[in-house]
Amino acid sequence: MRIGELAERTGVSRRLLRYYEEQGLIIASRALNGYREYKESHVDVVLQIKGLLDAGLPTRIIQQLLPCLDKPQTIYVPDVTSEMITTLQREQARLSERIEFLTRNRDAIADYLDTVLSVKAANAESRATS
Template sequence: MRIGELSERTGTPRRMLRYYEEQGLLVPGRASNGYRDYAEGCVDRVLQIRGLLDSGLPTRIIKQVLPCIDDPAAIHISGATAETIATLERERDSMAHRIRCLLRSHEAIVGYLEVVRRDQLPSAGVPAVRYRRADSVTEAA
């Protein structure tokens, strides 16, 4: 299949597919006219790459992990080197840190929305607080 069809089937922009190729993550064949020719299996490969990128793995790690993926739901590494294991452990720890940061941000936004929604519902006869600054409070009339 040509790059346009792969792009359409995976929802991945053509430019991103070319980037995957530059990074060695995707290897298309070439038609006699020089156009990229992607095998059917490239659809799954692109979806795996996108999933790994979405999980926060950088392309240099994805390049190491992709050959070890037989099943998109699992990673099987046989004969992993100490370097590969150390790299994956660092990535795992980095992901855990990002998850903790995201959870804190999520909780802050939830709390902020609760305050904003509460303040937008005026009680009978009591003005609603529209916003707060460190030095003043502006109320609705």
């Protein structure tokens, strides 16, 4: 498929798809006329990239993570440097921290909303009965 369709199906602009390629996140083959050609699997990859970016990870980290997030768990072990492993472990820890933090905050918001909404309900009730 070409860039327009991929953009449409992923909700990621053409511009950004080219940018991801420039950043080494995706590799598109080229048709004879120079147009980028994407495979079906690129849809998921792009969504993954989108999610990771949205989660605050920079492209250079995503670039390192992507090969490890393959669905058919490519046991691409041969040349994993220990430096790479360290990076992954560090990033994993960072993800965990982020998850914890987000969870705490989401729960705090939930609590707040509960409080506010129940008070509002009570007020509505008292107005109704007055």
